[in-house]
Amino acid sequence: MPKKILIVDDDPDVILFLSTVLKDHGYITVDASNGREGLERVKSDHPDLILLDLMMPQKSGIALLSDLKKDDALKEIPVIMVTGVSSETGIDVEAFFKKGATGDPERNALKPEGYIEKPVDPQKLLKMIKEVLN
Amino acid sequence: MKKHNVAIIGAGPGCLAIMDMISRDQLRQLQMHIVGIADINLQAPGLRQAQALNIFTTSNYKDLFSIPDLDLIIELTGDPDFSQAIQHEKPVHVHLMDHIVARLFWDFSRLEDEKLYAEKEVEEQSQELEASEEEARRQKRTAEGIIYGSPTPMFVIDKDHKIIYWNKACEKLTGFSREKMIGTNRQWEPFYRHKRPLLADVIVDNDSEQIKKITEKMGLHRSPVVEEGYEVEYFVPHLGEEGTHLYINAAPIKDDAGNMQGAIITYQDFSERVKMTQHLKASEEETRRQKKTVEGIIYGSPIPMFVLDKNHKITYWNRAVERLTGFRSEEMIGTDRQWEPFYPHKRPILADFIINDDLEPNKKLYKGMHLRKSPMVEGAYEAEHFFPHLGEKGTHLYFNTAPIKDDSGNIQGAVITYQDFSERVKMTQEIERREIFVQNLIQNSIDGIIATEAKGKIVIFNRGAAEILGYAPEEILGQMSYPEILSEETGTAIRDAFYGDQHGPPGKIINMEAQFLNKAKETIPLRLSGTLLYEVEKEVGSVVFIQDLREIRKLQKEKEQAERMAAIGRTVAGVAHYIKNILNGLQGGAYVINSAMGKKDFELVKKGWGMVEKNIDQISSIVTDMLIYSSERKPSYDLVNPNEVVAEVLELMWERAKLSGVVFVRKLDPELTQVAMDKTAIHNCLLNLIGNAIDACTLGGIMDGKGVVTVETDKPPGWGVRFRITDNGIGMDEDAQKKLFTDFFTTKGYKGSGLGLPVTKKIVEEHGGELIFSSEVGQGTSFSLMLPEKVSFQGE
Numbered sequence: 053m054p055k056k057i058l059i060v061d062d063d064p065d066v067i068l069f070l071s072t073v074l075k076d077h078g079y080i081t082v083d084a085s086n087g088r089e090g091l092e093r094v095k096s097d098h099p100d101l102i103l104l105d106l107m108m109p110q111k112s113g114i115a116l117l118s119d120l121k122k123d124d125a126l127k128e129i130p131v132i133m134v135t136g137v138s139s140e141t142g143i144d145v146e147a148f149f150k151k152g153a154t155g156d157p158e159r160n161a162l163k164p165e166g167y168i169e170k171p172v173d174p175q176k177l178l179k180m181i182k183e184v185l186n
Numbered sequence: 187m188k189k190h191n192v193a194i195i196g197a198g199p200g201c202l203a204i205m206d207m208i209s210r211d212q213l214r215q216l217q218m219h220i221v222g223i224a225d226i227n228l229q230a231p232g233l234r235q236a237q238a239l240n241i242f243t244t245s246n247y248k249d250l251f252s253i254p255d256l257d258l259i260i261e262l263t264g265d266p267d268f269s270q271a272i273q274h275e276k277p278v279h280v281h282l283m284d285h286i287v288a289r290l291f292w293d294f295s296r297l298e299d300e301k302l303y304a305e306k307e308v309e310e311q312s313q314e315l316e317a318s319e320e321e322a323r324r325q326k327r328t329a330e331g332i333i334y335g336s337p338t339p340m341f342v343i344d345k346d347h348k349i350i351y352w353n354k355a356c357e358k359l360t361g362f363s364r365e366k367m368i369g370t371n372r373q374w375e376p377f378y379r380h381k382r383p384l385l386a387d388v389i390v391d392n393d394s395e396q397i398k399k400i401t402e403k404m405g406l407h408r409s410p411v412v413e414e415g416y417e418v419e420y421f422v423p424h425l426g427e428e429g430t431h432l433y434i435n436a437a438p439i440k441d442d443a444g445n446m447q448g449a450i451i452t453y454q455d456f457s458e459r460v461k462m463t464q465h466l467k468a469s470e471e472e473t474r475r476q477k478k479t480v481e482g483i484i485y486g487s488p489i490p491m492f493v494l495d496k497n498h499k500i501t502y503w504n505r506a507v508e509r510l511t512g513f514r515s516e517e518m519i520g521t522d523r524q525w526e527p528f529y530p531h532k533r534p535i536l537a538d539f540i541i542n543d544d545l546e547p548n549k550k551l552y553k554g555m556h557l558r559k560s561p562m563v564e565g566a567y568e569a570e571h572f573f574p575h576l577g578e579k580g581t582h583l584y585f586n587t588a589p590i591k592d593d594s595g596n597i598q599g600a601v602i603t604y605q606d607f608s609e610r611v612k613m614t615q616e617i618e619r620r621e622i623f624v625q626n627l628i629q630n631s632i633d634g635i636i637a638t639e640a641k642g643k644i645v646i647f648n649r650g651a652a653e654i655l656g657y658a659p660e661e662i663l664g665q666m667s668y669p670e671i672l673s674e675e676t677g678t679a680i681r682d683a684f685y686g687d688q689h690g691p692p693g694k695i696i697n698m699e700a701q702f703l704n705k706a707k708e709t710i711p712l713r714l715s716g717t718l719l720y721e722v723e724k725e726v727g728s729v730v731f732i733q734d735l736r737e738i739r740k741l742q743k744e745k746e747q748a749e750r751m752a753a754i755g756r757t758v759a760g761v762a763h764y765i766k767n768i769l770n771g772l773q774g775g776a777y778v779i780n781s782a783m784g785k786k787d788f789e790l791v792k793k794g795w796g797m798v799e800k801n802i803d804q805i806s807s808i809v810t811d812m813l814i815y816s817s818e819r820k821p822s823y824d825l826v827n828p829n830e831v832v833a834e835v836l837e838l839m840w841e842r843a844k845l846s847g848v849v850f851v852r853k854l855d856p857e858l859t860q861v862a863m864d865k866t867a868i869h870n871c872l873l874n875l876i877g878n879a880i881d882a883c884t885l886g887g888i889m890d891g892k893g894v895v896t897v898e899t900d901k902p903p904g905w906g907v908r909f910r911i912t913d914n915g916i917g918m919d920e921d922a923q924k925k926l927f928t929d930f931f932t933t934k935g936y937k938g939s940g941l942g943l944p945v946t947k948k949i950v951e952e953h954g955g956e957l958i959f960s961s962e963v964g965q966g967t968s969f970s971l972m973l974p975e976k977v978s979f980q981g982e
Contacts, residue, residue: 069774171770
């Protein structure tokens with residue numbers, strides 16, 4: 053049974069690129085162009101993994117991540133954040149995800165299962181997805 | 187003796203004899219007056235004599251009987267009968283002396299005369315005797331005269347202590363008269379209450395015991411002028427009203443044999459002298475007091491001064507001069523060390539020359555010291571000099587030396603006063619220093635500085651002005667006035683600007699552009715600021731500051747260029763990242779195409795190709811932005827209706843807005859007419875601004891689909907069009923607002939080039955338009971882009 057992966061990104065080119073990479077490697081992909089749509093897709097399509105863009109219009113990746121991790125029914129779905137390079141965004145993403153959005157590492161409420169910086173290296177992404185799914 | 191009126195009868199020689207006899211001295215006492223003479227001989231000598239003497243004469247003797255008061259008839263006829271007849275005929279009361287009795291009378295008279303003569307002889311002898319006595323008396327009188335006439339009170343006592351002289355001065359001194367005193371021994375009375383011997387008595391007695399006592403008690407001493415005399419001073423309390431101070435001289439009078447004959451005492455009333463002395467003392471006191479006052483004035487004076495006497499010795503040296511020189515008055519007064527504080531070697535000072543009256547030949551010593559006659563004090567001189575020897579750093583002194591003259595005009599000394607000029611000189615030097623500073627400031631200013639005096643002559647023309655206008659300052663200063671370096675209309679324009687308020691308030695010009703003529707009569711564009719100079723509301727000149735606009739414009743261009751080059755340099759990194767993102771997109775597109783080609787999925791190929799195209803467009807777009815931003819370009823104008831441009835841009839942005847959940851609101855003014863603009867450039871500007879507005883509403887997903895971007899157009903007064911793009915997005919904090927137009931500043935991470943707003947601003951400015959904004963965090967941002975009504979072609 054091929055695993056289903058939800059790609060949430062406001063850039064259609066990114067969706068096209070990522071879905072092409074994932075389909076070529078045997079995954080089924082669904083996509084959403086913003087956070088709100090993404091949440092609907094999670095609920096309707098029950099993905100096995102979510103690739104979530106950090107900065108998006110209409111509910112950012114952080115907001116969606118927060119909603120997912122607060123929802124007991126959804127919080128087990130692994131999330132890989134796809135981010136801009138920290139040197140360009142000015143956000144220390146690595147530290148952010150280690151501590152979680154609450155700043156309290158014990159609670160880990162906002163800790164994604166993985167993160168990967170743009171531009172996305174297909175091999176690195178496939179390896180991370182494999183690890184997270186296992 | 188009874189008076190007898192006598193008539194004579196018979197005027198012969200006997201008559202003459204009788205007449206002679208009667209008239210002679212000795213018988214005059216008989217008082218016989220001849221009242222008439224009778225003789226029958228009218229030639230008789232007696233008659234003639236009588237007629238000469240105006241005595242009554244007659245030839246008839248009976249006429250005589252009727253002479254009134256006739257006492258006696260003398261009959262000198264020698265005729266006894268006639269004598270008998272007369273006896274009978276004469277009046278009863280008249281006596282008759284006949285010629286016999288008359289003869290007797292005459293003889294007796296003759297005898298008397300002889301006796302008188304003998305007596306005369308005796309008398310003459312006695313008179314001789316008397317003359318010698320007289321001489322003695324005269325001498326005595328002379329002595330007495332001396333004594334009595336002398337103004338010096340004196341008296342003389344004889345050896346028996348009786349007063350023999352008591353002169354007028356003595357009377358006056360004592361109030362005791364000579365009559366009362368002479369012959370008495372009351373000489374003590376004027377002087378003492380009780381009888382006691384006077385010095386004169388002691389001397390007459392030669393009482394050496396007493397003399398010794400008086401010597402000891404009262405200071406009696408030997409007279410230096412009178413032999414054996416003594417002198418003493420004594421105050422007699424009850425002599426005169428206030429007592430009398432006497433100087434007493436007493437000397438013995440001795441005869442030739444040396445026997446004591448008496449004593450002479452002279453007094454000198456010292457009271458007047460003592461009074462005089464006391465007065466003198468009082469006036470001396472006054473003088474001393476005045477001197478004290480003068481000393482007080484001199485010593486208390488804050489003006490350093492000292493006084494020299496005619497021997498060049500210091501008599502005063504006041505506290506101020508002590509402070510000035512550091513020399514104490516104790517060490518200076520009485521010395522001639524007046525030079526010491528001022529000169530390193532002994533030399534006369536100005537006062538010494540003035541006292542000696544030999545300044546003239548020594549004037550060369552005062553060369554460079556501004557020696558001059560004092561305008562205040564006659565004979566005084568003043569000078570000024572820097573005394574390096576005086577004080578720590580030397581002292582600059584003004585000094586005045588005035589001679590002190592007595593009533594007869596003789597120099598008695600000199601008074602020297604000082605004024606410390608050091609502070610003043612320091613101030614003067616400071617003022618000079620500042621003056622030089624200001625001069626340097628004026629001269630070295632890059633701005634041209636031109637100042638005029640009231641009549642318009644140029645008095646300051648600095649190097650800056652010389653460089654701008656090509657004149658040497660010497661050609662201008664004091665020679666030329668404005669009209670010669672201005673075009674005519676500029677002159678009027680400057681005048682109008684000074685007195686009007688179109689370039690700053692009246693009296694000032696702020697940043698006016700004007701055209702001057704340089705030496706080669708070329709027109710030089712200048713920026714001019716200036717001010718009229720006033721002194722108590724009176725215009726006394728003007729000063730203007732000029733900047734060569736050619737130079738400034740050149741500098742401005744160079745600066746802009748340099749800034750652009752720096753910006754490009756700064757940007758390379760940012761651009762590199764942006765291009766890297768695009769490259770990633772291209773690579774992504776290439777991956778998709780490759781994958782699709784393998785699967786022969788042409789639909790996917792198309793999608794991949796779209797991706798590639800989009801990224802190519804982005805490259806195209808940033809290259810355009812960079813070209814716009816880095817190069818100087820003129821807008822290529824077309825007449826365009828602004829609403830059309832807005833419609834096109836919104837059409838393009840429609841999908842992106844929809845994707846972002848942003849709603850557009852249009853408020854376009856349908857009345858707008860065509861405006862000259864570079865359509866492509868303004869199109870890009872609006873794309874940038876509207877794109878930014880969308881991003882502001884979606885960044886971070888905060889707005890969550892409630893974003894609204896309002897696009898308005900209208901025509902404010904003075905502008906051709908205003909585009910206003912307002913969003914209700916996140917807004918900008920102060921920091922972001924400050925950096926807004928900075929090249930390559932972005933808040934959009936890899937999605938923004940950071941060139942949008944700088945490029946927009948540049949385009950707007952190239953149009954002569956304006957781009958302004960307002961923003962508040964959490965409330966949104968509004969940008970207004972104004973384009974001018976009339977196109978002004980700026981620059982070359």
